[in-house]
Every structure is written in C-alpha cells, then in structure tokens.
Amino acid sequence: EAQVTQNPRYLITVTGKKLTVTCSQNMNHEYMSWYRQDPGLGLRQIYYSMNVEVTDKGDVPEGYKVSRKEKRNFPLILESPSPNQTSLYFCASSRAGQGHYEQYFGPGTRLTVT
Amino acid sequence: QKEVEQNSGPLSVPEGAIASLNCTYSDRVSQSFFWYRQYSGKSPELIMSIYSNGDKEDGRFTAQLNKASQYVSLLIRDSQPSDSATYLCAVNYRGNEKLTFGTGTRLTIIP
Numbered sequence: 001e002a003q004v005t006q007n008p009r010y011l012i013t014v015t016g017k018k019l020t021v022t023c024s025q026n027m028n029h030e031y032m033s034w035y036r037q038d039p040g041l042g043l044r045q046i047y048y049s050m051n052v053e054v055t056d057k058g059d060v061p062e063g064y065k066v067s068r069k070e071k072r073n074f075p076l077i078l079e080s081p082s083p084n085q086t087s088l089y090f091c092a093s094s095r096a097g098q099g100h101y102e103q104y105f106g107p108g109t110r111l112t113v114t
Numbered sequence: 115q116k117e118v119e120q121n122s123g124p125l126s127v128p129e130g131a132i133a134s135l136n137c138t139y140s141d142r143v144s145q146s147f148f149w150y151r152q153y154s155g156k157s158p159e160l161i162m163s164i165y166s167n168g169d170k171e172d173g174r175f176t177a178q179l180n181k182a183s184q185y186v187s188l189l190i191r192d193s194q195p196s197d198s199a200t201y202l203c204a205v206n207y208r209g210n211e212k213l214t215f216g217t218g219t220r221l222t223i224i225p
Contacts, residue, residue: 042217105157
C-alpha cells in the first residue's frame with residue numbers, strides 16, 4: 001500500500017529535550033515536506049526537500065532541522081523544543097518535476113511541549 | 115506575497131443540497147490547484163486536482179477554475195453528512211515545487 005508514515009503519532013515532552021519525528025514514504029517520491037498546523041493559521045511549511053541531500057527552508061523553519069540521507073526518509077529534528085512548537089505536524093511527499101505536485105500526507109504527529 | 119484565501123465558515127448545508135466552496139489566489143503565475151478534505155484530527159486527503167480553466171468532475175465533486183478571475187471552487191452535489199469536514203484549497207506556483215494552502219473552510223452537512 002502506497003503511504004507516508006510518521007512516528008511517533010503522539011508525543012509529550014519537556015522544554016529543551018531534543019526529539020526526532022520520523023517520516024518515511026514508499027512511493028519513490030522525490031519531494032518531501034514538513035508542515036505544522038495550528039488553529040486559525042492553516043498548514044505552514046517548515047522545510048522541504050527536492051531530493052537526497054537537497055533541503056531548503058519553508059515559511060517557518062526556526063527551531064527545526066531536517067536531513068535527507070535516503071530518498072524514502074525525511075526526519076524532523078527539534079534540537080531544543082519550546083512550548084510554541086506545540087502543534088500538529090504533517091509530513092508529505094510528491095513526485096517532482098511533473099508539473100502537477102499532488103502531495104500525499106502522513107497521519108500526523110501531535111506534539112506537546114511543556 | 116502569494117496568498118490563498120478561503121472563507122473560514124462554518125458553512126452549513128442541508129443534506130442532499132449542493133455545497134459550494136470558494137478559493138481565491140493572489141498570483142497569476144500559478145499552474146496547479148488542489149482541494150483537500152480534512153476530518154478533525156486527521157491528515158489532509160487529496161480529493162480533486164485541476165490544471166486548466168473550466169470544470170472537472172469526479173463523482174459528486176466538481177472543481178471549477180477561472181484563471182482570469184483567480185478563483186477556484188469546489189461543488190459537492192447531493193451532500194452527505196460524511197462530507198462534513200474542513201476543505202483546504204492549495205495552489206502550486208509555476209517554477210516552485212511548493213504548495214501554498216488556504217486556512218480552510220469548515221463545512222457542516224445538516225441531516
């Protein structure tokens with residue numbers, strides 16, 4: 001089954017404790033992206049990757065890091081989480097260079113930072 | 115500033131009626147348009163994509179695109195309670211892999 005998976009699905013942590021949210025897709029997509037979703041603000045892009053070893057900032061990259069060492073994986077790293085990073089996070093993937101860019105989303109990770 | 119705007123709603127529609135959702139975008143250099151459905155606490159699910167002016171139909175859903183007026187709409191015929199969700203409009207701008215999302219319209223179908 002074609003899918004995007006994220007882990008963990010729920011995470012409660014404390015300020016300053018480094019964490020990683022994993023994202024993996026099995027569709028051989030070149031493009032992967034991380035979003036956060038907050039009430040009234042919609043989906044905002046954090047980082048994206050056009051292919052292996054190619055990443056770039058989205059609209060709200062502060063406080064986040066990413067890496068793309070393999071085509072299927074795109075982990076999101078919070079080196080020192082803060083309460084304002086409490087949010088619902090989505091990973092998405094799509095084919096690139098085809099002109100259509102339909103993105104497919106993972107199930108989401110609900111993060112609470114206390 | 116590239117923006118995608120939607121009425122946040124809520125939009126209430128009786129069961130069996132046509133639900134009409136609208137989206138405007140600010141930049142003419144756009145090439146691909148998408149409608150996603152998102153149930154509360156779930157991930158966005160792609161339901162329609164449209165790339166050229168006119169109408170595109172898929173079952174009970176019809177997407178309409180008017181590039182000259184910079185709007186895209188989604189019609190849902192024979193609305194069902196299961197259509198109650200937030201609908202997100204997304205636009206891809208030419209030369210950029212990124213999707214820009216609107217904040218969504220919350221639709222409620224009243225039985």
